[in-house]
Amino acid sequence: VKYLDEFRDGDIAKRIAEEIHRITTRPWATMEVCDGQTHSIIRNGIDQILPAGIELIHGPGCPVCVTPLDVIDQALAIASRPEVTFCSFGDMLRVPGSGKDLFQVKSEGGDVRVVYSPLDAVRLAESFPDREVVFFGIGFETTAPANAMAVHVAKQQGLRNFSMLVSHVLVPPAIAAIMTSPRSRVQAFLAAGHVCAVMGLHQYPTSRAFARRSRHCAGVARCCRARSSRTHAPRSAGNARPARRSARRWSRARARVPRTTTTGASGMTTRR
């Protein structure tokens, strides 16, 4: 498949890392919003090749982790019913509710199935009219359109045995909450590009609006908008010095900045 290997090219990544080393002259507490980004960072060891002053804080953009406990408990209760075929994205199966997880429900005889698309659940409802097919509709802006499409298709087909347990969340309010929290040290976001591909950039406030609401630097929102302006947020005039010269400044600055926890400034913990 084209455009997969290109994004896995170690040499290109190393060159980009060198460029980041070259232009970075001060510490940055950066939050990657999406858990797919976190996964890639850890999987490839990107955190190890960035300058020491770039701190990566894992953000709230994991659709599985942010699904509220009571919704998971509802899912477990529904999936346990004998008349129900419960369909979910795969990684939701291991997330524990108050007592068990969907895997356990499945092992106890519940009809729990992993699907790649909510439309697969619609097809199941079509194929098994005597079953109540329930799809677990979770996620951010990126999964909502496909879930809406599944409801649309089910209605068009007049299916009476398809329903959805919905728990959708939005990215910009989460980013705004982090930025306006007095405890937050996040200075920049690696925003979720695929959310912008669905929603556009209009959801994000301008950097001036952010600056009014946040006590942090004015440039924070720039990375959210970097795709349109093609600017590098950490770069400003006169700071393109070799990384070695700024190392002492970093260590001084780091001494003032308390270490972060891996749960990130949002206080969200990962359940996986």
Next chain:
Amino acid sequence: MIGRAGAARPHPPDSVIVEERRVPVKPQVQAACDLLGLDPWQVANEGKLVAIVAPEVADQVLARMQAHPLGRDAAIIGEVQAGRAGMVASRTALGATRVVPLPLGELLPRIC
């Protein structure tokens, strides 16, 4: 194939370091895994041989394996080192090191 370094030492704890770039993964396998949200390192892979051999004969063994039609993609993918016993680490394409986790139950495709 994995070379066994430090074999002369009496009882060093053994760990394995794998060079990710050297592990032969067919492009079609990688592409299918990418589409399905799976990691080829975690997927069951039947009909494969991982041999741990002494470093001084590694090249010789490799040559014999590559001479066979079924072994033509054979490669030296890493080495056994003194380290935390039982740990497998890998060097990524970026030159970073990560711990390779054991597969945890059923493989689940990731939603994002």
